[in-house]
Amino acid sequence: MKPVLFALADVTKMILQGKKLILAGDETILQQLPSGHWIGGTIPYFMGEQGGVLTREHIYVTELSSWAKRSVIQTYTTDSISSIFADAPVNGFSMIIIPATSAVHLSFALNAPRYDGFATRPLIGWISGVHLGDLGKISAKVFLGENSKVFEDRAVVMHVELPERTYAEINILNIFEQGSGDTITFPTDSFSATDAFINGKKEDFAKYIVAKGLDTHLPLVANYSGAMINTSFQNIDDATKTVNFYAPVFKGVEYRHAKAVGDYVSSFTSHMPSHNLDSIFFSCNCILNYLYSELEGKQTGGITGPITFGEVAYQLLNQTMAYISLHQLV
Amino acid sequence: MEIQEIKSEVWNGVVSGNTNYSFEFLALKILLSRLRLEVKANPLPSTVWRSAAELKEFFIKQHNLPVAQRDLQKILQNAR
Numbered sequence: 218m219k220p221v222l223f224a225l226a227d228v229t230k231m232i233l234q235g236k237k238l239i240l241a242g243d244e245t246i247l248q249q250l251p252s253g254h255w256i257g258g259t260i261p262y263f264m265g266e267q268g269g270v271l272t273r274e275h276i277y278v279t280e281l282s283s284w285a286k287r288s289v290i291q292t293y294t295t296d297s298i299s300s301i302f303a304d305a306p307v308n309g310f311s312m313i314i315i316p317a318t319s320a321v322h323l324s325f326a327l328n329a330p331r332y333d334g335f336a337t338r339p340l341i342g343w344i345s346g347v348h349l350g351d352l353g354k355i356s357a358k359v360f361l362g363e364n365s366k367v368f369e370d371r372a373v374v375m376h377v378e379l380p381e382r383t384y385a386e387i388n389i390l391n392i393f394e395q396g397s398g399d400t401i402t403f404p405t406d407s408f409s410a411t412d413a414f415i416n417g418k419k420e421d422f423a424k425y426i427v428a429k430g431l432d433t434h435l436p437l438v439a440n441y442s443g444a445m446i447n448t449s450f451q452n453i454d455d456a457t458k459t460v461n462f463y464a465p466v467f468k469g470v471e472y473r474h475a476k477a478v479g480d481y482v483s484s485f486t487s488h489m490p491s492h493n494l495d496s497i498f499f500s501c502n503c504i505l506n507y508l509y510s511e512l513e514g515k516q517t518g519g520i521t522g523p524i525t526f527g528e529v530a531y532q533l534l535n536q537t538m539a540y541i542s543l544h545q546l547v
Numbered sequence: 548m549e550i551q552e553i554k555s556e557v558w559n560g561v562v563s564g565n566t567n568y569s570f571e572f573l574a575l576k577i578l579l580s581r582l583r584l585e586v587k588a589n590p591l592p593s594t595v596w597r598s599a600a601e602l603k604e605f606f607i608k609q610h611n612l613p614v615a616q617r618d619l620q621k622i623l624q625n626a627r
Contacts, residue, residue, distance in 0.1 A: 441580035
């Protein structure tokens with residue numbers, strides 16, 4: 218397996234050599250890097266060469282120099298993020314990193330499906346985060362390497378143009394499927410819900426979850442024309458009787474609580490893509506999969522990448538591995 | 548067949564959700580779900596027309612991708 222986690226000195230050298238890089242690492246190490254053609258996001262959890270690992274001393278590196286024709290780095294705020302698909306190159310892809318819980322994170326999550334040109338260009342990326350022990354103490358951040366700027370309120374994007382006969386394809390690996398239980402819909406697009414329609418009947422959603430004994434480690438799953446898209450539970454606020462999610466639920470979308478999964482690693486490897494894994498040049502997997510399935514020290518079929526506070530494959534996803542591969546037109 | 552030659556009824560049928568397709572292309576699955584949701588919520592001819600136009604534009608932009616070509620063939624086969 219090719220190396221993916223590097224020490225500060227190694228990454229510094231790559232940057233000074235002028236390489237185009239997408240980086241993931243703890244804030245304390247990313248802030249020591251020199252200026253260059255790179256973007257980065259904060260996170261200290263990874264699927265590395267040796268399996269799931271927590272490290273503040275290494276940086277996960279995705280290097281694009283050998284095949285990217287041209288790349289442009291931009292930052293986006295809540296006012297500009299809606300043009301992300303329109304800004305993407307005609308033949309290429311865009312890599313986005315968004316700080317968790319920032320306004321641009323919430324805005325992208327709720328509105329991306331309605332952006333101009335939605336899903337017409339490949340958009341992949343992740344939500345940056347922090348060590349779980351630092352939750353509430355420090356904020357997630359993104360880095361704009363070109364002038365060594367750090368943001369907690371902007372998304373950073375590398376728009377990458379590919380050579381003429383090369384194309385990028387985005388896919389997801391989601392081990393969760395819809396269970397056979399109730400159909401759940403929601404009255405509004407939101408990161409939280411007090412009421413839900415259970416098989417069409419309005420109910421107090423927090424009460425419903427408790428009464429049914431639903432395992433909130435398992436997400437709600439919607440069937441998007443054959444793609445299973447998760448929305449993960451964050452918590453139930455007993456005081457306000459509100460159910461909070463890590464991604465929005467959307468009005469009109471039909472959700473079901475996921476089927477229980479036995480062993481995550483076995484399920485993951487059985488769902489692995491059948492095509493050549495070498496064509497995958499970036500992937501990310503969810504912190505909830507890392508935690509609930511205790512992935513530290515375990516390998517997931519040779520797939521590596523940052524462990525994230527949300528995944529982007531055109532839109533925000535939860536509890537899913539998103540990946541992007543390169544192919545040649547024949 | 549050129550995408551421009553495909554009749555509007557075909558695109559209208561896809562976004563109206565009259566037929567279930569087994570599509571491969573993730574972008575198409577996600578986009579189509581949103582378009583069908585909009586048509587279901589507001590089933591006026593104008594919504595169907597707008598959603599169908601967006602789907603057609605999607606295929607025009609993706610026409611060189613093998614996965615999009617395979618999914619387009621599924622739509623055309625069903626329309627015959």
